[in-house]
Amino acid sequence: MHTPFCKTKCPYCDFYSVTETARIKKWVGAVLTEATRYRDAFPRFDSLYIGGGTPSVMNHDEIEGLLEGLSDAFHFDDTTELTMEINPDDVTKEKLAFYRSLGVNRISLGVQSFNEQEVRFLGRRHSARQAQDAVSLVAQGGFAEFGLDLMYGLPRQSTRAWLQTLRKALSFGPAHLSCYQLTIEGDTPFSRLSREGNLPLPDEARQAALFLETSNYLTGAGFIHYEISNFARSEETLSRHNVKYWQHTPYLGLGPAAHSFAGTKRWWNVRSLDAYLKNLDEDTVPVGGSEELSAVQMHLERMLFGFRTRWGLEASDIFSEASRATLEDLCDSGLIELHDKRIFPTVKGYLFADRLPLMISA
Amino acid sequence: MKHIRNFSIIAHIDHGKSTLADRLIQYTKLVDDRQFRDQILDNMDIERERGITIKSQTVDLPYVDEKGREYELNLIDTPGHVDFSYEVSRALASCEGVLLLVDASQGVEAQTLGNLYAALEHNLVIIPVINKIDLPVADVERVKTEIDNELGLDPDTAILCSAKEGRGIEDILRAVVERIPPPSGDPEKPLTALIFDAHYDSFRGTIVSCRVFDGTVRPGDTIRLMSQGTTYRVEEVGIFRLAREPQKELTAGMVGYIIAGIKTVSDTRIGDTITVDARPAPQPLGGFKDVKPVVFSSIYPIASDDYQSLLDALEKYKLNDASLVYQKDSSAALGQGFRCGYLGLLHLEIVQERLEREFDQSIIMTAPSVQYRFYLDDGKVLDVDNPLYYPDPGTIKSSEEPYIRANILIPERYVGAVMKLCMERRGVNSQMSYPTPGRVEVAFDMPLAEVIFDFYDKLKSITQGYGSFDYEITDYRESNLVKLDILVNGEKVDALSILVHRDNARERAVRVCDRLKDEIPKQQFKIAIQGAIGGKIIARSTISAYRKDVTAKCYGGDITRKRKLLEKQKKGKKRMRIVGNVEIPQSAFLAALKTDDE
Numbered sequence: 010m011h012t013p014f015c016k017t018k019c020p021y022c023d024f025y026s027v028t029e030t031a032r033i034k035k036w037v038g039a040v041l042t043e044a045t046r047y048r049d050a051f052p053r054f055d056s057l058y059i060g061g062g063t064p065s066v067m068n069h070d071e072i073e074g075l076l077e078g079l080s081d082a083f084h085f086d087d088t089t090e091l092t093m094e095i096n097p098d099d100v101t102k103e104k105l106a107f108y109r110s111l112g113v114n115r116i117s118l119g120v121q122s123f124n125e126q127e128v129r130f131l132g133r134r135h136s137a138r139q140a141q142d143a144v145s146l147v148a149q150g151g152f153a154e155f156g157l158d159l160m161y162g163l164p165r166q167s168t169r170a171w172l173q174t175l176r177k178a179l180s181f182g183p184a185h186l187s188c189y190q191l192t193i194e195g196d197t198p199f200s201r202l203s204r205e206g207n208l209p210l211p212d213e214a215r216q217a218a219l220f221l222e223t224s225n226y227l228t229g230a231g232f233i234h235y236e237i238s239n240f241a242r243s244e245e246t247l248s249r250h251n252v253k254y255w256q257h258t259p260y261l262g263l264g265p266a267a268h269s270f271a272g273t274k275r276w277w278n279v280r281s282l283d284a285y286l287k288n289l290d291e292d293t294v295p296v297g298g299s300e301e302l303s304a305v306q307m308h309l310e311r312m313l314f315g316f317r318t319r320w321g322l323e324a325s326d327i328f329s330e331a332s333r334a335t336l337e338d339l340c341d342s343g344l345i346e347l348h349d350k351r352i353f354p355t356v357k358g359y360l361f362a363d364r365l366p367l368m369i370s371a
Numbered sequence: 372m373k374h375i376r377n378f379s380i381i382a383h384i385d386h387g388k389s390t391l392a393d394r395l396i397q398y399t400k401l402v403d404d405r406q407f408r409d410q411i412l413d414n415m416d417i418e419r420e421r422g423i424t425i426k427s428q429t430v431d432l433p434y435v436d437e438k439g440r441e442y443e444l445n446l447i448d449t450p451g452h453v454d455f456s457y458e459v460s461r462a463l464a465s466c467e468g469v470l471l472l473v474d475a476s477q478g479v480e481a482q483t484l485g486n487l488y489a490a491l492e493h494n495l496v497i498i499p500v501i502n503k504i505d506l507p508v509a510d511v512e513r514v515k516t517e518i519d520n521e522l523g524l525d526p527d528t529a530i531l532c533s534a535k536e537g538r539g540i541e542d543i544l545r546a547v548v549e550r551i552p553p554p555s556g557d558p559e560k561p562l563t564a565l566i567f568d569a570h571y572d573s574f575r576g577t578i579v580s581c582r583v584f585d586g587t588v589r590p591g592d593t594i595r596l597m598s599q600g601t602t603y604r605v606e607e608v609g610i611f612r613l614a615r616e617p618q619k620e621l622t623a624g625m626v627g628y629i630i631a632g633i634k635t636v637s638d639t640r641i642g643d644t645i646t647v648d649a650r651p652a653p654q655p656l657g658g659f660k661d662v663k664p665v666v667f668s669s670i671y672p673i674a675s676d677d678y679q680s681l682l683d684a685l686e687k688y689k690l691n692d693a694s695l696v697y698q699k700d701s702s703a704a705l706g707q708g709f710r711c712g713y714l715g716l717l718h719l720e721i722v723q724e725r726l727e728r729e730f731d732q733s734i735i736m737t738a739p740s741v742q743y744r745f746y747l748d749d750g751k752v753l754d755v756d757n758p759l760y761y762p763d764p765g766t767i768k769s770s771e772e773p774y775i776r777a778n779i780l781i782p783e784r785y786v787g788a789v790m791k792l793c794m795e796r797r798g799v800n801s802q803m804s805y806p807t808p809g810r811v812e813v814a815f816d817m818p819l820a821e822v823i824f825d826f827y828d829k830l831k832s833i834t835q836g837y838g839s840f841d842y843e844i845t846d847y848r849e850s851n852l853v854k855l856d857i858l859v860n861g862e863k864v865d866a867l868s869i870l871v872h873r874d875n876a877r878e879r880a881v882r883v884c885d886r887l888k889d890e891i892p893k894q895q896f897k898i899a900i901q902g903a904i905g906g907k908i909i910a911r912s913t914i915s916a917y918r919k920d921v922t923a924k925c926y927g928g929d930i931t932r933k934r935k936l937l938e939k940q941k942k943g944k945k946r947m948r949i950v951g952n953v954e955i956p957q958s959a960f961l962a963a964l965k966t967d968d969e
Contacts (some may be wrong), residue, residue: 022780068734189923217918223867238923242549268927300931310934325641338952358474363933365922367940 011264023194025266041078064299067100097143156185184246255314312366321353381486382472391534445626454715465582468496468551475509480839557624562586577633603631664712665758671708684730796821862951880910890959
């Protein structure tokens, strides 16, 4: 579920959202209309992810209405992973208790950093202090499974400062950590700053070193580095939701700009709340585009995902002689490992995940 | 015959030759105004874009003078570039007179002089025409002085015209009729017809353009091309209007075409004499020579599996351009390709552009080279135009390279800069003259290799467009030559090797190393680029290794975008060549050849 509302927009983020929270009610209605259309095609789910945007800007009635409506349209059971994304400054005891009562069993907190200067630089609504308090509340509030989103590779950020944030994060005992290197996205205030030369990102060598440092630190603490930016405390706490993206598992995305996938087809909704509401109001589909993947494209995506995740890809997926020779070279240089008829990226290989599919033709 | 005039227009590039030809055609109502397309004789896109004539075309203009007498004026169009000077000379040999066109704002230029000499050699009547008199910067009096002093022609005979506005066209046509003599010749004598051009037509084969001097040729005749002794049966003869117009015969004095089942233009030689096999002329017309290429470069397909398609394209291209020669070539770096010989650098560029545009080929061209001569210890003499065949330096007794005599005409204020340029390019034996006040003619002996790159561009830029340049190849002179190799991670990229004068080797090596550094993308390992003579490294640059190539996020909306980027990169990879373990994009090969500093 893509909740396209935020109280304020963060300068690095290019996800679609608007700040007019007064329109949430209309949006909930539209999403539920959209949901009923997929009732037959997607009857059962083992994961529901309420993301955004900032889903925690919804008030109780709105959230309750949304989840009830979705339960009417689709089948969820007790084992369903039900994740809510929350902004630290929205966290209260009551809110958490209310989420629990609605069946939410996993929380994802957009902390980004526990360093005051960094949180401010990232334009977050919360302070470092608020972030700590929020995580404490979540940890004490009975959510055994909560995850934190963190960001690193910030301008002038020292390795020490980043490791401090990580250490702090671990002190709360999270089940999951997403650690994203700051990326300058298309049309954002940060991209303008960057173009003007006012956003000194660390150079490539330093980014690589930070990445390896992060992996090293977290795996040392017992975490599984299962995707470029994702770490889980144990096999049981991997994000079921995230993993679906990388295994060509069918998923349905609702709300403006949400993406869906089934079989060999991918489609995405219009990236505009107005257009989305209008489409559903007029009983037309809010789909903005779609693609049917050819066998070659599916294969390319399998490589794309395979080199990003600990599951790698099947060795039989690589068939040309030249590519097999390349694989041996990559093995020698420590970027991949071959065993059990599968190809696995190493941590060092993760650093080249975008390039590896290019080096292997098929 | 009294009513025939055969003439040509000669001019420096940009002085308005094609525009004037257009006006003459329009005036004689050969084509109606509505159908008229600018520069109608230049019917290749590239000709119209560059404002030059590559393939000359001929047109027969019907003209009626004020007394009602009908004339046939054969305008034989000529290519306007020094690369094609032999074609120009054969076109001139087919005329009795020329219009010598001079731009009223630019005045006489080096090529105007060159053209004048060529016309004088053929004893042609020369009608000076001052064009572009409509321009605000036109200076007719100055140009008249130059015509007097630099060309030695009577400035009072010059006709003023503006081809653009159509002024003076009637005067020109009248002058052609009155001043240029009608052709002479005897229709009863054995046939002698001069081939001055040939075109390929996919339906009819080769269309031979010729000027008949003596005799008559008719369909059904068996003709003989005298230099080769080959014979063909004539299917059709005719004259050129804008389309071909068949005639019963072509006879002494006429200009027209012959179709005789000649398969390709390469089966004919420009400058050759056509006669009738049954009653041959005792000897051919003079002036025939087999033109030899002077600039050489290899062409490789960007994707090695496109070799066959490139071969097909070259074969088709060659149908219409006999002056291009090619043979198979192969490079360790680029695979199979072709070594090509061109009449000059412009010719090379034309071939490259036409292969890409008209034949849809993606190609890599290696650095142009001249033909060097090596005298070996064992007494053998080796002509080498391809660095691949550079002999073992231990066996070379001496080496030579071709020299030109360059003539440069410039306003006086640029003398210093031009002298400096020529000396940097190893110019020697300079000579200066002052044909008119304020203008200087500079002559130099220079190695051809020094002008085939960017000499003309440099000259234009340091003289702000006022410098003009003409040259002829003179002789071979001793030269200290070395082979410069480029190595990528220790592997020689043979396609980037060049033969250079020892004094230029280091500078060239540094430049190529720097260029490649900018063009070769980072890879997982450090890449060393080196320039070397023999085993000695004389220049180097380094590309640091890739440290990271991964994006942080890959969720719903990112996947399609990422896959599309990958698809694009995969396509780009097909256009890369792998040397050792380094991927070198096409752009790197192109950049390495550029000599400019931009």
